[in-house]
Amino acid sequence: MWTLISATPSPYARKVRILLQEKGLPFELQTEVPWDSTTKTPQYNRLEKLPVLILDDGTSLYESHFIMDWLETRYPHPSLMPEGLDDRLFAKKVEVICDGICDALVLAFFEKMRDPDKQSQAWKDRQMRKADGGLQALASFVDQADGNEFLIDNKLTLADIAIGSVLGWLSLRWPDHQWKTTHPRLNVYFEGLDQRPTFADTRPSAQNITDQVV
Ligand SMILES: N[C@@H](CCC(=O)N[C@@H](CS(=O)(=O)O)C(=O)NCC(=O)O)C(=O)O
Secondary structure (H helix, E strand, O other): OEEEEEOOOOHHHHHHHHHHHHOOOOEEEEEOOOOOOOOOHHHHOOOOOOOEEEOOOOOEEEOHHHHHHHHHHHOOOOOOOOOOHHHHHHHHHHHHHHHHHHHHHHHHHHHHOOOHHHOOHHHHHHHHHHHHHHHHHHHHHHHHOOOOOOOEOOEOOHHHHHHHHHHHHHHHHOOOOOHHHHOHHHHHHHHHHOOOHHHHOOOOOOOOOOOOOO
8 A cells, every 4th residue: 555645734745645536546644744853754755855655665756746747647547637738738837836836935934933033034025926926827827717617628637736735725824815815716716626525635734843943
C-alpha cells in the first residue's frame, strides 16, 4: 500500500490527496508537521518537503506537481487532464500559478512568525503582491469559463484541483484576505468545487508547529 506523507494545512499535499481519491488509488495517509524534529519527511525526500508519495518498493516521489504528473501518466483513467494539447498545457500553467501563490504566501507566513523587530515589511509586501497577482490571473481564467462548474472542457481537471487547493489554504491561513470580495466569481467557482466529495473530504486544518522555525 502506498503511503502519502502529508500535513493538515498543506495545499500541495491536498492536490495529491484529491487526485488519488478521484482515481480510486488506495493509499495510507501519514500526517506530519514537517517543521518539527519528529517528521519522517527527510528520510524520503532530502529536500525535506512534503507531500511525499512512498511506493510499494520503498522508493519515493516528491514535489507535488511531479507526483501529479507521475500519477496522471501512469494511471490515466479516469483522466484528470483535458483532451487537447493546448488545454493540457494550460492546465499545467494554472498549476504553476497556484503553486506560485502558495510559495509566496508560505514565505510571507514564516516572515510573520519572526520577532516583530526582525520582520521585513518590504519582503512581506513583495510576497503578497505576487500572491495577489496570481489570484488576479486565476480570477480572469474563471471569468473566461462563463460560470461553468469546471475551468476547462467543463470537466474536473488538474486546474480545478490546483485552484481549489490554493483557495482552501488561503481561506484557512489568511482568513482576512479580501480575495472573495475582490473576485466574487472566483469565490462562487471555489464554493462549488469545495462541495465535491473529494474536496470536502480533504479540507485543510491548522497544525501546531512546536519547534522554532525562524
Ligand atoms: N514545491 C513543493 C512545496 C512543498 C512544501 O513547501 N511543503 C511544506 C509543507 S506545506 O507548506 O505544504 O504544509 C514543507 O514540507 N515545508 C518544509 C520545508 O520547507 O522544510 C511541492 O509542490 O510539493
